[in-house]
Amino acid sequence: MAEATFNAEVARQAVGVAANPEAAITGTANPILEAARVRYSAGQAEESLKVISGEVVPYTEKDVNRVLLWNLSSKRDSTTGEKQDPTNPNEDQRFRDSKQLAESARKFIENGHIDATLRGPIVTFLTKNSPAVASVIAEMNAAGADVNAFVDGLMKTPGFRENLRTLFIERLDPSKRLSQEGSVNNLELDIAKLKAQLGTEVTQTQIDIARTELDTAKSALTPHTAELIQLQAKNNKFNELNDEIKSIKEMYNKNRGVGVALETNKNDLLTQRTGLDPATQQTQIDSIDVQIKKIDGTPAYANYATAKADLAEYSALPGEIAALQVGLEPIQQDIQKKDDALKALIEKQKTNITPQKKAEIEADIKLKTGLLADAKTTLEAEMIKFYREVTHMGQDAMEKHLNSAFTTVKAMWKEEAAKQAAKDTTEEGKRAALAVEKVQNLWKTKTTKGGLTFYKPDRNKAKTILDEAFKAGGGENIAVYLETKTAAELGITAEEHTALKEKLKDPDFRKAQSEGLAKQALADYLIAGGRLNKDMVNSLATTDFGKALITEARAKVDAAKQMYKDQLGNGVLDKSTRFGEYFKGNWWKWGIGILALLIILGIVSAVK
């Protein structure tokens, strides 16, 4: 390649997406990756790494509070529809408990801090529901030991934190919603719509009431009858004058010249007449009357006077009408309003639903009300289930932790025995190894489902085998048991039994496989819910098999202590802590139980 073609820019292009991967990152459904992606996109690469590494939970406190609110409160803002803090006392209690537990779980996951809120339910669970640990705790209580410190130690064993973190992520997923909430809302809406349909129906009673109200309004006019008549007359007169106003004005204008002059004359005559004494001046009065009569008889004057009077009345009438209406109008408006209401009701009545339709709607409302009650009950159950999931995160994580530990130790012991058995690759050796494998079904219950056969550990049957191991002689008793029982009793073929008996003559095989079977029985006993009670602890402490198991386990625990010292942090297994004290002075009081727990908790698995 020519040097000129390879420069810094080309190199930058060659780096490409590898150097700028953010360009390729889009949304994801995985909550951890999604939370990491969001932080990364916001320029918080280190925070993003913390989410991926499990150092912090992927949800913010706000996310958690929101999902708790959504799933534990039925209260909503009437305008926005947003969920609000619950007001119902039960919901409020659940909301506060869940919030507290979620906060405690976060503190433990992110900082390793254990508080009473998180520990309390775990202690209760271990005491009441964990057969493997309950007796150990009971004996610790009896001996006055600090159970809380013991439980704190269990919580800090590898695996528990991760279990809790997984449950935290699953159960507080911010997208989680109550499935029944939609049904409740839809049913409430349906019922409201149906009720609205019934609500629009106009009954005869409503019409009768409206009519009565109209009559009452009308009766308020009775005391004002005279004004009403006056008003009517004035209105009529005004309308009449209004119709003729044009011709009246024409007549007025046409006769005005003559009319005004004659009117002046007439007024003068009337003035003169007023000053005369009828007793002495009757002749003059009569003369004036003749003149006035003459003026009045003049057509021009008569027309002028009539037109003038009409115009004056026309001008005065609006004021008079208005004066009358001041008192009458409110009554008339009320009458109008009542009349309109009655007419509207009569009109609406024409569109009324039929009685049959009404019955159908009522039946529908009844049905949906029942469904709503059921949906509300289911919703409440869902809320309680969510509440349980959140507040039981600690004990569920511990249960999973213990079960996982039982399974881990079983697999570990099985592998040990299988390695020894696999050394002999002859046909006989393989047959003997198969026999050992099949003998383990002795303490299992066989069930068939869908054509498949399952073997489920039975703690009572497992205890029978364990009892053999706990007798003097330990694992050797199991070997004798295998030799003396028939093939049918052991659940193997005659050929397999022959091969097994032959192989049991090999001391290494005899020891490893018989003790291996006892260990498998012990693990299955615990998996099937067998109690690690006082008798069992005594057997472990005093029998050959038990002592051997503990000696072997102690060596592994010591190695594990060293290995996990850093991981456990805060010196959980150090002798300086209270947890460490269990390995010292009080060891024989409850040490075996704890040692057995450490074995089953899989601490030893890393150094097997």
Added chain:
Amino acid sequence: MDQNLSAEEKKKNLINKITGILLDEMLKKKVDQELGQEIATYILNQSKNVKDDKSLDDFLRQLAEKYSIFKLYFVNSSLENQIKKTDEEKISSIKDQLSKLANFKSQ
């Protein structure tokens, strides 16, 4: 890598790049959650030791050796640094020559 940036800024930029690569690989399902968790923990723990350019280079080299998803970035990043260094040396050399030339003319 920009030589003008402080060690802390360079470290921040590097962490940003490698987090992007890790997220990208996880989203493409080429790295599962368990391995992703291990890698993220490794980056968080080991990056604490980065104090200067040398420890930054060492950190990236060891990361690429341990987890192959960072190999391409490590190679390209080293190459880019090398090219930049060469370019800077060339520019510096030209500047020196021009300076000498200028001094020669003015004499």
